Amino acid sequence: MPHREPGARNASVKDVAATAGVSLGTVSNVLNRPDRVSPETREKVQRAMLELGFVRNESARQLRAGSSRTLAYVMLDAANPFFTDVSSGIDAAAEEVGLSLVLCNSRNSGERERSHLALLEQQRVQGILVTPVDPESSALEEVARRGTPVVVVDRTRSDQAFCSVAVDDVLGGRLAVEHLADRGHTQIAYVGGPAHLGQVRDRLQGAREAWAAAGQPEDSLTWIETAALTVAEGREAGARLAGIPARRRPAAAFCANDLVALGLLQHAISSGVRVPEDLSIVGYDDIEFAAAAAVPLTSVRQPRQLLGRTAAELVLDEASNPNHTHRQVLFTPELVARSSTQG
Amino acid sequence: MPHREPGARNASVKDVAATAGVSLGTVSNVLNRPDRVSPETREKVQRAMLELGFVRNESARQLRAGSSRTLAYVMLDAANPFFTDVSSGIDAAAEEVGLSLVLCNSRNSGERERSHLALLEQQRVQGILVTPVDPESSALEEVARRGTPVVVVDRTRSDQAFCSVAVDDVLGGRLAVEHLADRGHTQIAYVGGPAHLGQVRDRLQGAREAWAAAGQPEDSLTWIETAALTVAEGREAGARLAGIPARRRPAAAFCANDLVALGLLQHAISSGVRVPEDLSIVGYDDIEFAAAAAVPLTSVRQPRQLLGRTAAELVLDEASNPNHTHRQVLFTPELVARSSTQG
DNA sequence: AGGTCGAATTGAAAGGTTTCAACGTCGATG
DNA sequence: CATCGACGTTGAAACCTTTCAATTCGACCT
Numbered sequence: 005m006p007h008r009e010p011g012a013r014n015a016s017v018k019d020v021a022a023t024a025g026v027s028l029g030t031v032s033n034v035l036n037r038p039d040r041v042s043p044e045t046r047e048k049v050q051r052a053m054l055e056l057g058f059v060r061n062e063s064a065r066q067l068r069a070g071s072s073r074t075l076a077y078v079m080l081d082a083a084n085p086f087f088t089d090v091s092s093g094i095d096a097a098a099e100e101v102g103l104s105l106v107l108c109n110s111r112n113s114g115e116r117e118r119s120h121l122a123l124l125e126q127q128r129v130q131g132i133l134v135t136p137v138d139p140e141s142s143a144l145e146e147v148a149r150r151g152t153p154v155v156v157v158d159r160t161r162s163d164q165a166f167c168s169v170a171v172d173d174v175l176g177g178r179l180a181v182e183h184l185a186d187r188g189h190t191q192i193a194y195v196g197g198p199a200h201l202g203q204v205r206d207r208l209q210g211a212r213e214a215w216a217a218a219g220q221p222e223d224s225l226t227w228i229e230t231a232a233l234t235v236a237e238g239r240e241a242g243a244r245l246a247g248i249p250a251r252r253r254p255a256a257a258f259c260a261n262d263l264v265a266l267g268l269l270q271h272a273i274s275s276g277v278r279v280p281e282d283l284s285i286v287g288y289d290d291i292e293f294a295a296a297a298a299v300p301l302t303s304v305r306q307p308r309q310l311l312g313r314t315a316a317e318l319v320l321d322e323a324s325n326p327n328h329t330h331r332q333v334l335f336t337p338e339l340v341a342r343s344s345t346q347g
Numbered sequence: 348m349p350h351r352e353p354g355a356r357n358a359s360v361k362d363v364a365a366t367a368g369v370s371l372g373t374v375s376n377v378l379n380r381p382d383r384v385s386p387e388t389r390e391k392v393q394r395a396m397l398e399l400g401f402v403r404n405e406s407a408r409q410l411r412a413g414s415s416r417t418l419a420y421v422m423l424d425a426a427n428p429f430f431t432d433v434s435s436g437i438d439a440a441a442e443e444v445g446l447s448l449v450l451c452n453s454r455n456s457g458e459r460e461r462s463h464l465a466l467l468e469q470q471r472v473q474g475i476l477v478t479p480v481d482p483e484s485s486a487l488e489e490v491a492r493r494g495t496p497v498v499v500v501d502r503t504r505s506d507q508a509f510c511s512v513a514v515d516d517v518l519g520g521r522l523a524v525e526h527l528a529d530r531g532h533t534q535i536a537y538v539g540g541p542a543h544l545g546q547v548r549d550r551l552q553g554a555r556e557a558w559a560a561a562g563q564p565e566d567s568l569t570w571i572e573t574a575a576l577t578v579a580e581g582r583e584a585g586a587r588l589a590g591i592p593a594r595r596r597p598a599a600a601f602c603a604n605d606l607v608a609l610g611l612l613q614h615a616i617s618s619g620v621r622v623p624e625d626l627s628i629v630g631y632d633d634i635e636f637a638a639a640a641a642v643p644l645t646s647v648r649q650p651r652q653l654l655g656r657t658a659a660e661l662v663l664d665e666a667s668n669p670n671h672t673h674r675q676v677l678f679t680p681e682l683v684a685r686s687s688t689q690g
Numbered sequence: 691a692g693g694t695c696g697a698a699t700t701g702a703a704a705g706g707t708t709t710c711a712a713c714g715t716c717g718a719t720g
Numbered sequence: 721c722a723t724c725g726a727c728g729t730t731g732a733a734a735c736c737t738t739t740c741a742a743t744t745c746g747a748c749c750t
Contacts, residue, residue, distance in 0.1 A: 064706035126405035298641030407736035
């Protein structure tokens with residue numbers, strides 16, 4: 005059984021060629037066009053490879069070929085199930101065309117995002133999908149300008165410098181609040197933040213539009229701004245909501261994502277507030293845990309896998325189609341009513 | 348503003364050298380040892396790089412250097428928050444030593460796992476961390492034998508062919524069932540599967556040991572075997588549990604992971620079964636959503652980030668320490684009691 | 691003036707794979 | 721018997737970066 009010596013260099017095609025008693029080019033042919041090689045030679049070469057523990061050097065291969073067979077997705081937060089679902093859509097599309105997907109996690113840090121982007125660019129990946137910390141960042145532009153296709157996922161940018169794939173957040177906000185208005189609420193809260201996130205603002209805008217359209221006064225919609233879109237912040241928001249004098253306290257909350265909604269729900273239940281009787285809750289994203297919550301969450305569903313798949317298709321088009329033009333795809337969200345709002 | 352022509356080749360150090368009017372070696376020095384270059388020259392070279400949109404070619408760099416500055420984690424299932432937490436522990440450790448982490452998702456498929464491993468090996472990553480579909484797979488051995496450090500995460504292997512990092516599942520099972528026995532239960536269920544998973548079996552074994560130690564007859568512990576460890580399967584198991592005649596129906600369930608426990612909880616609540624009054628539930632992993640569940644879940648906590656961090660340290664040791672020896676690290680789980688079991 | 695030293699710069703070589711034009715061999719065809 | 725084509729095989733060139741021994745240049749010393 006072959007076992008590499010601790011310090012031994014990996015075997016190269018040259019070594020394989022020598023061992024098999026053939027030329028370098030033949031070994032390469034066995035690897036890349038086995039049909040052009042006679043069965044005996046092929047056999048001989050394969051034995052040599054096995055014996056030497058030959059592993060193709062992908063760097064050299066890429067160096068020669070000019071680009072890799074890899075696609076990359078730089079996620080904003082791998083701990084948010086929304087993004088892992090998006091990534092599985094990308095993965096499926098990549099697999100169909102024989103590319104590997106690598107994931108990088110920027111964990112909400114612009115610094116990490118930059119360093120991932122730089123490395124991916126240097127690796128000459130076929131394309132980069134990214135849910136950026138800041139969609140207006142010039143770092144993205146530069147990567148694209150230097151020739152690596154970049155597609156922005158679940159965000160939009162004011163100019164149209166990239167392809168992007170997103171969901172209509174204003175509409176989503178409208179759907180959520182229409183639903184609440186239809187159920188007769190007259191005091192509602194919007195829970196989410198920080199304010200500089202485009203999504204947080206868009207969903208709020210939609211919420212306000214729907215609220216106005218329902219003939220409700222502007223000041224009966226309270227914004228409870230959170231520091232992040234996490235479960236912990238949702239719980240915290242619950243405490244703040246509970247602190248509002250009963251007379252003016254909203255009986256319904258629209259949360260900017262499901263993590264916040266779950267936190268809010270948890271706080272409500274643990275402090276004896278009944279959902280939906282005392283407090284209706286609408287989430288956003290419709291992650292799996294939303295339906296699985298003990299009070300299943302009404303939520304605004306986004307086509308998560310489709311988002312990923314479409315982004316992958318756009319980046320592949322940009323990578324291979326010479327007359328590619330940038331497109332901004334906008335999907336339509338959909339309200340899924342469950343028990344956390346009154347039937 | 349520089350904008351690459353559509354078909355234009357990326358600029359190389361050679362082009363930069365020509366533009367800046369210096370030699371190739373100087374450009375390389377600017378990149379790698381800027382202090383050895385006079386400020387004026389450095390400045391000149393950097394201007395040229397900017398002008399040409401120069402991007403270092405990582406393939407050529409690696410080819411020369413022999414290995415990359417990357418660590419990889421092949422996850423079993425990126426949609427399970429347990430694994431994303433493990434990955435964030437790895438990420439933290441990698442970041443400290445200046446390595447990038449790339450994630451690959453095998454989505455429970457041995458085929459995908461193999462193809463990821465092959466590519467990573469060809470990319471000469473510094474090391475591979477993997478939570479394998481099947482820890483006994485020979486593919487893993489081969490990768491390691493050919494010289495890429497491999498560490499198995501959250502699994503153990505019968506031989507000691509690799510470093511591995513895991514948590515004592517037998518003990519975890521014992522803790523869970525001791526907790527239930529202490530609370531006076533006399534009929535309990537173990538919910539999890541499929542049976543071929545080592546973890547599922549180990550946790551069951553621990554459960555049985557504790558149950559016997561509590562003086563309970565063997566047949567008062569029912570195994571409800573599921574097809575996978577998912578929320579959907581947990582719900583399904585709930586239906587099966589409800590189907591058991593009331594007299595013999597377990598009043599407590601120990602679930603092989605939190606996803607299953609959440610599914611079971613959801614089924615219970617939606618069908619009017621009170622938790623914990625009618626049914627106590629213990630989960631496993633203590634993922635964030637366990638604490639955030641509407642009935643906060645009692646769960647067996649595993650040190651998730653630490654698991655990842657330790658695995659990363661082991662793989663780095665193997666990669667750089669010539670007298671590395673394989674170690675099997677086993678962490679101790681801890682029961683976190685919450686409202687889903689009676690106080 | 692001749693010599694020494696250090697700093698800055700140079701350019702060839704190496705690293706592994708793929709491609710491709712060219713070569714050799716053999717059997718078939720005219 | 722000469723010619724041709726098909727098939728299998730060859731080896732040099734190219735991809736781009738890094739390294740390192742060698743070189744140049746100027747300043748400084750005697």
